[in-house]
Every structure is written in C-alpha cells, then in structure tokens.
Amino acid sequence: MIFHLGQIVEHVRFGYRGVVYQCDTEFSLTDEWYDEMAKSKPPKHKPWYGVLVHGSTSATYVAQRHLMLSRNKNKIEHPDIVYYFDEFDGFEYRPRQLN
Template sequence: MENDILFNIGQLIYHKKFNYRGVIIDVDPHFMLTEQWYQKMANSQPPKDQPWYHVLVHNSAQQTYVAQRNLTDDKSQKPINHPEIDHHFSGFSEGKYNLGLRIN
C-alpha cells in the first residue's frame, strides 16, 4: 500500500498537471471531501486511499485540494505570494514555511 505522506505542511510543491506552484497548509491521509466534489472536480480520478493536500496557490487567492500523485517538489525554493500566507505560517526560511506563532 502506497499511502505514505510525501509532503509536509510548509513545503513548497509544484502541480504536475496544472503547472502551478504552491505551499502545503494541511494534509489528509486519504481523500476527505464529498463524493460529489470528487466526481465534479477530480478529472483524472486520482486514488482516494492515498494522501491529499490543501494547497495555497502562488500568485492567486485560490486554495486547492490535490492528490499526492499530481504533486512534486518545487525546486525554486522561492516564497509563495498568497493573501493567506501569514495566517498559516510565521515565516519563510531555507526554502520552506515555518509553523508557529508570528512574532512582531
């Protein structure tokens, strides 16, 4: 069974199918949304028994829900531009976002 979680919260990712960068804000060990959403949105019908990720999309206000098989590491190590980034992370260093309280 191949449901090992490959990406962590704060990690930069690249969507292989839709060509966008993003950052992981949450991880589900398997598909957790409704069957109706899956039928409508999951065009390629990715496996439900593998990890799915909540992602903030770079240069957008959009958040997506993505199957693990559609993601790879974002090699750019550049920060993500998203209006909710400060809501989820305390900072950015060494190519990833840091969890924790933001200190001003």
C-alpha cells in the first residue's frame, strides 16, 4: 500500500483533496457498486482507500491508481475528521486511538 491513514491525498483526475480514513488491501464493496461507480474499471486486487473530501460532507472510495500525495498540506475541512483523527501535525492527521 502506498498511502496510510491520515495522509492528505489528491485525486489525479478530479483534483479534489482529502484525507485517507480507510485503507483496504483490495476492493471491498459490492460488485454492484463497482459496476455503477468505478467507470474506469481499476483493478479490484490492488489497494483502495476511503477519503474524506475537503470542503464537503462527502467521502469517496478510490482505487490507489487514482490518488497521489497532495502538495497542499493545509488542513482538510470535513465534519467527520473528529471521528477518525485526534490532531493535525502540519503534514498529516494522527488517527484516533480506540479505547
């Protein structure tokens, strides 16, 4: 896997920024979701990531090949950040520790 929880990434095609909140070693949603949403048919056997999208309430599920590290390291504005992360160190977010 190239990315890890808390990293700020950017979608290579659509340009939106976000923070990785979920890492899957391979595609983990339904075949129906894949057929409907994954128009470019990225490989299912490679990593996929959940991303909280900056400036919205949306989250996306994205194949690794569609993401890159963002050069813009400004904080991500998303209402669900507090559920997944404790703090921002200026480069990435620190995942919350489960008690």
